[in-house]
Amino acid sequence: MSEFRPDEFEPKWQAYWEENNTFQTNADSDLPPYYVLDMFPYPSGAGLHVGHVEGYTATDIVARYKKARGYEVLHPMGWDAFGLPAEQYALKTGTHPRETTEQNIETFTKQLKSLGFAYDWDREINTTDPEYYRWTQWIFLKLYEQDLAYIAEVPVNWCPALGTVLANEEVIDGRSERGGHPVVRKPMRQWMLKITEYADRLLEDLELIDWPEHLKEMQRNWIGRSRGAEVDFPVDPETTGGLEANIRVFTTRPDTLFGATYMVLAPEHPLVDEITDDEHREAVEAYRDEAATKSDLERTELQDEKTGVFTGGYATNPVNGQRIPVWVADYVLYGYGTGAIMAVPGHDQRDWEFATAHDIDIVEVISGGDVTEEAHEGDGTLVNSDFLDGLSVEEAKKEIIDWLEDEGHGKGAVSYKLRDWLFSRQRYWGEPFPVVHRNEDGEVVALPEEQLPLTLPEVEEYEPSGTGESPLATIEEWVDTECPETGKPARRETNTMPQWAGSCWYYLRFIDPDNEEAPVDFDLEKKWMPVDLYVGGAEHAVLHLLYARFWHKVLYDVGVVSTKEPFQRVVNQGMILGTSYLAYETEEGELLGPEGAGRDDVTEKPVHVDKVRWEGDTPMHPDEDVVLDEVVEKMSKSRGNVVNPDDVVDEYGADSLRLYEMFMGPLEQTKPWDPRGVTGVHRFLTRIWRLVCGDDESSSAIVDGSADDELQRQLHKTIKKVTEDTDELAFNTAIAAMMEYVNYLYKRDEVPRKAVAPLVQMLAPYAPHVAEELWVQLGYEPSVAEAGWPEYDEELTREKTYELAVQVQGKLRGTIDVPQDVEEEDAVAAAKDNVDVQRHLEGKEIRRVIFVPGRILNFVVG
């Protein structure tokens, strides 16, 4: 009757939902609340990619499903819009980042709306909006008040090319994540946040939340809590010109204290200067300078030999009074523990390598290995350790810590890998810090709340000042201000906050986006938090989620929120891979096909997927007679393998794109994009369409009247499967179940309306536009989004009889039809009547019968 035209009905229903506020959240509703959240995107110039669509479709299905099941759903969207790319673009073109951001947001919004996502757009937020970042600044003031924000002179990753400081996570292999520019270490004045103060709680409270185990494990590893002891080694005054000092070390193996044969200070350790004698000073300083210019990468991977120099100084092992040499070596990191170690080459492989390279004594204190061959890091019995001899490692640890504490040489201690959070950037496009530096005494003074937001001034130039300060430093009329307390001259802070800041609390603002009194109303927070389901990419598994948890705990401590943890359940959608088509170019300029793969003397020459010339199934180079190699890998512009969701919508419609992305495989798994796969789900949608609406040849098969038993059974089985799978986010199998049901309906001449309506209801969260259209075609009032969810009757899903598998010796030999409640006796009799089973039982003695009702009947024969 009517043609399947997504390009016509999709925009129609999108407009309908918008006009009717179908997905507006009613905060006053008495329905149980459900908060389902996406990791909001950075609105980049490239627009939405299929990876976004995957996560957003998943949450959209959940949002629509929960609404149908009677929840009041909060499903918002917004923009994480501060960040480097817009600023980089401004540097190149002079376009204000605000303009770029606005344009990109417009594109993203259009794309998201074209996919029919059920967001409550009235709650849209934008981290660059002064009305939003006012509260980001407000939270910073809370952190500052709580003594959790401080200024420190710290060596940071300075990237001369970008003119900015980068966080560790923005540096990959010694180069900037964006642009791949070299990064060097340089001390600078920085804002730091004391996340380490929350390390234990961030660790312990992982128990309270339902995250995938691997994700929790990554957070645990990142926090890196280890138990051990701090031990003070007095410096030997005789060899250090009368220096009175202790070298404090952290060790997880205090049990090996008797085996400490030397000590190592990190090159940055403050005692290095004092401890070094004149004879060794030159060498030590040279070593120090060299270490300072090395990146972390060079200090680790590129260096297989452990370097270091002797200071000439000695320290005393408090446990046996032995004098041991103090070295400087860059395998000891200043940022971890105390920046100094006691080296036990017998039982630490790194120390063993160092000792072997520098000819230092190796003493065995734990038996069970051969310390002349390698360090013995495992368990064993203590030897050569005086009062610890004979103890196990575990016992010795306890014993020695008691001894250290009694004698005042140390104590049990805990150390973390987690460092304080470097919280400032030398950039323009970020939240300004709401503080000033008073000129007369250099004091930092926080702005009073009423002065928020402190807005970003307009600038002429986006170039970094070159000194490492942000472009803000060049705007004198903004920088020069007065102290809010004394009225005396002061300078504003010219650093801005990192991109993480805005994303650390946005989930709270969605609850109450227009509140002018507080970041979020306390009662509303109590109603909606924690987020029931949070879906996003695995790249945020550690940092974003850890930072947001930290801020949330601070807000909990100051009474802004009632919940300890922000995200009850987190799911990472898997990456979607693309197919790249490659030719390989030799040094002579010859192009090779797949035979060039893996050769070192060729360069990969990706051919954009749209340029590939197809000869049947064979991908060919567009200009040369060369077969292209097909490689499945991460989508990226440079590989020419990016799938643009807009193109898929244009060709098949939003419903097909949504459905395909969910049908590809389990949500959390990495999956390759197969362009032909879209045709499969598209075919499925047109099949339902024809079933309900008919086509040119046939009219609709829909009739009034009721369903027979078999149809009832198929329907209720399907409802059960789709309901359970949707609950578990097993969207791929839920779709498969709907496909099976449609295939079944196609085998029938007539289909009662009552048997199709529930299917349309179930389809609605997955392919919402088609479902709305079909719902009306079936004669119901719009909208199916308001029509609830079908219930199933367990009783109706059961058949009267079932097919029981019969095995002989555990091998399937036949099947028999038996009643649901069949007794063993009758099943055995029926099985013996089955010719296939008979053949295998013939002449054999049945020694045992295993009967599991509903599952299996197995004869064990002699």
Next chain:
RNA sequence: GCCGGAGUGGCGGAACUGGUAGACGCGUCGGAUUCAAAAUCCGAUGGCCCUUGCGGCCGUGUGGGUUCGAGUCCCACCUCCGGUACCA
């Protein structure tokens, strides 16, 4: 290296607490429809073997084991992916 995850048809993937391996989709093959094609509909589709049957054997990365029965549990190993990297 360490931590985490995964290996199932030509391909993406199904398989509840151990119980008929390969649902569903793609692709391929055959048929119907058509002047023809596309689209659509119906059917077949893990491999091998023979005496072509309601047949047999093999088959879930490899090698062992537990069990009446193993893709699923245990031990050892291989490969791939993700995270992390001198954290004392």
